[in-house]
Amino acid sequence: MATIRMDSLIKSIAAALDIVEIGLLGASTNHGKRIAVLCAQMGKFLGKNTEEITALAVCALLHDSALTEYIISEKAGEDHDTAMKKHCEIGQQNVDALCFKTNVKDFVLYHHEHADGSGPFGIREGEGSLEAELITIADSIDVAHHLQKLEPEELPVIRNIIINETGKHYSKKAAQTMLEILDLPTLLSLKDDVIKQTALVSLSPWIVDIQTETVFGLAGFVAKIIDYKSVFTKKHSTQIADKAWFMGKYYQYKPQELAELYLAASLHDLGKLAVPSDILEKPGKLTDEEFEIIKQHIRLTWELLNEVEGLETICQWASNHHEKLDGSGYPFGKKASELDFNSRLLTCLDIYQAISEERPYHPGRSHGDTMLILNEMADTGKIDKDIVKDINLALAPYDGKDLPPPDNYR
Numbered sequence: 001m002a003t004i005r006m007d008s009l010i011k012s013i014a015a016a017l018d019i020v021e022i023g024l025l026g027a028s029t030n031h032g033k034r035i036a037v038l039c040a041q042m043g044k045f046l047g048k049n050t051e052e053i054t055a056l057a058v059c060a061l062l063h064d065s066a067l068t069e070y071i072i073s074e075k076a077g078e079d080h081d082t083a084m085k086k087h088c089e090i091g092q093q094n095v096d097a098l099c100f101k102t103n104v105k106d107f108v109l110y111h112h113e114h115a116d117g118s119g120p121f122g123i124r125e126g127e128g129s130l131e132a133e134l135i136t137i138a139d140s141i142d143v144a145h146h147l148q149k150l151e152p153e154e155l156p157v158i159r160n161i162i163i164n165e166t167g168k169h170y171s172k173k174a175a176q177t178m179l180e181i182l183d184l185p186t187l188l189s190l191k192d193d194v195i196k197q198t199a200l201v202s203l204s205p206w207i208v209d210i211q212t213e214t215v216f217g218l219a220g221f222v223a224k225i226i227d228y229k230s231v232f233t234k235k236h237s238t239q240i241a242d243k244a245w246f247m248g249k250y251y252q253y254k255p256q257e258l259a260e261l262y263l264a265a266s267l268h269d270l271g272k273l274a275v276p277s278d279i280l281e282k283p284g285k286l287t288d289e290e291f292e293i294i295k296q297h298i299r300l301t302w303e304l305l306n307e308v309e310g311l312e313t314i315c316q317w318a319s320n321h322h323e324k325l326d327g328s329g330y331p332f333g334k335k336a337s338e339l340d341f342n343s344r345l346l347t348c349l350d351i352y353q354a355i356s357e358e359r360p361y362h363p364g365r366s367h368g369d370t371m372l373i374l375n376e377m378a379d380t381g382k383i384d385k386d387i388v389k390d391i392n393l394a395l396a397p398y399d400g401k402d403l404p405p406p407d408n409y410r
C-alpha cells in the first residue's frame, strides 16, 4: 500500500496559494500556515480531539483555496459581494472533497462572516459553526495586522482591537479563545523564519493511502484551482489528469499506479499559480524574459512537491513534463535515459492538451491536427514515438474533445 503525508502535501499546496494571495490581498507569504497554527492552538485550547484539530487546521490552511476563482469572478465584472460569496462556497466545496472523518460543515463557507450579521451571507454569531468563527478571527487579524511582522509591544493594541470588535466582527467565543492563545510566544512562533517549524509541530501527521477518495478529491480540486488561474487554461490540468487516467487504463495499470499517475497529472502545473496571469494570457509571442518566468513554474512544482514524504515518484513525473528525450527541454535539460515511461507519457499528454485546447495564440484543434505536431516531435527525437502512437490510437475517438472524468471521482 502506498501512503502519502496529506498534511505535508496540503502545506505545499497552501504555500502555492499563498503566492497567489500576496498578489491579490497584499497578505504576505505563509498566511495560510499562520491561520492553521492559530486555529490548531485554539482547537487544542477548546479541548478538541486530534481528528477534529486536524480537520480544523487543514480547513484553516486551505481557507482561501478558491482564490483563483475569486480573481476570475472579479475580472468578469461581478460585484465584490458575489465574488466573495463564490470564494467562500467554492472554498467549502474544496475542503468537502477531502472527506474528513469529522464534520467540517460551514468551516470555510462562513470565514468572512461578521458576528453582527454584516458579512456576505448575513450569518450572525452562533448561527454557523464555531470553527468558522475561529478561522474568521485568525484570518482577519492576520490580513489587517500582518502578524508575522508585528512587534511584541504592539500585541496589547491587537488585543484591544479584538476586545472592541467582539460582537461586531468577532463572536464572543472566538474572541475569548483568541485572547487566551495570542500571547508573546505564540506571536513569535508565527514569524516567517520559524513558521514552517511551528506548522510542523502544531499539525499532526495525516497519512493516507493514495487510492482513497481523499487523495482523489484533493487532486481534483487542486487541478481546478490551477486551471482557474487563466480562462485559457481552465480545463488544462483536469483534462491532462483525465487523459492520464484514460491512458493508464489503456496500459492496464494497477490501481495504485493509476492513482499515482492521476495525482501527478493533476499537480503537474502547480507552480503556474506563481506565474502572473497577464503572461499566461498574453495573445502575442512571449519575450525571452516572459518565457523565463513561465519556465520557472516547473521548478516551483518540483520544489513544492519534493518536500512531501511519499511523493518522490509523483514529484519526478510531474516536474519532468517539459523535458525532451534529446535534452532540449527545461528546466533540468534531462536526457532520454533520465526520463521514465510515465514522465514521457505526461510530456506527450501535456503537449497534446496544449495543442488541442484553445489558447490566446491559437484556436482549439482536432485530434488529427494535434497528432501532426506530435508526430513531428516524435520524428525529430523529442518525445517518445511509441507513446505518441498509442495516444493516436487511444484518443482518436474523442477527436480533440474533452474526456470524461474517471468513474466515481469528481
Ligand SMILES: [Fe+2]
Residues within 6 Å of the ligand: 063, 064, 087, 111, 112
Ligand atoms: Fe478568504
Ligand SMILES: [Fe+2]
Residues within 6 Å of the ligand: 031, 063, 064, 139, 143
Ligand atoms: Fe485569508
Ligand SMILES: [Fe+2]
Residues within 6 Å of the ligand: 268, 269, 297, 298, 321, 322
Ligand atoms: Fe507546464
Ligand SMILES: [Fe+2]
Residues within 6 Å of the ligand: 236, 268, 269, 350
Ligand atoms: Fe501543463
